[in-house]
Amino acid sequence: MSVTEMSAEAELDTIPVLRRQIDSLDEAIMRLVAERAKLSTRVQTARMSAGGTRVQLGRERVIMDAYRTGLGAHGPELADAVLRVCRGTR
Ligand SMILES: C=C(O[C@@H]1C=C(C(=O)O)C=C[C@H]1O)C(=O)O
Incomplete structure (x- = not known):
C-alpha cells in the first residue's frame, strides 16, 4: 500500500468523527433558531397587539443582506428559511 493510499484511508477514517461534529453543530443551529423564533414571536405579537402587521419586509431585507454578507x-x-420558521411560530 502506497503512502498516498494510506493517507487517503486515514482521511476516510475521520469521516465518522467529522460527522459527529457536524451533527453537534446542526443541533446547536436548531437550538439557536428555536431561541430566535421565540424572540421573533415576541416582537410580532407586540407589534400586532398595537395594531401593526406581523411581517415587516424592510427589516427582513436587512436580515437577508446580513446573511448574504456573512455567507x-x-x-x-x-435567511428566508429562518424567517419562515420564525414567522410560523406562535
Ligand atoms: C421579529 C420581527 O418581526 C418579523 C420577523 C422578523 C424576524 O424573524 O427577524 C423580521 C421582521 C418581521 O417580518 C421584527 O420586526 O423584528
Missing part, C-alpha cells in the same frame, strides 16, 4: 450568494436562501 455569500446562498445566504439569503438560509
Whole structure:
C-alpha cells in the first residue's frame, strides 16, 4: 500500500468523527433558531397587539443582506428559511 493510499484511508477514517461534529453543530443551529423564533414571536405579537402587521419586509431585507454578507450568494436562501420558521411560530 502506497503512502498516498494510506493517507487517503486515514482521511476516510475521520469521516465518522467529522460527522459527529457536524451533527453537534446542526443541533446547536436548531437550538439557536428555536431561541430566535421565540424572540421573533415576541416582537410580532407586540407589534400586532398595537395594531401593526406581523411581517415587516424592510427589516427582513436587512436580515437577508446580513446573511448574504456573512455567507455569500446562498445566504439569503438560509435567511428566508429562518424567517419562515420564525414567522410560523406562535
Ligand atoms: C421579529 C420581527 O418581526 C418579523 C420577523 C422578523 C424576524 O424573524 O427577524 C423580521 C421582521 C418581521 O417580518 C421584527 O420586526 O423584528
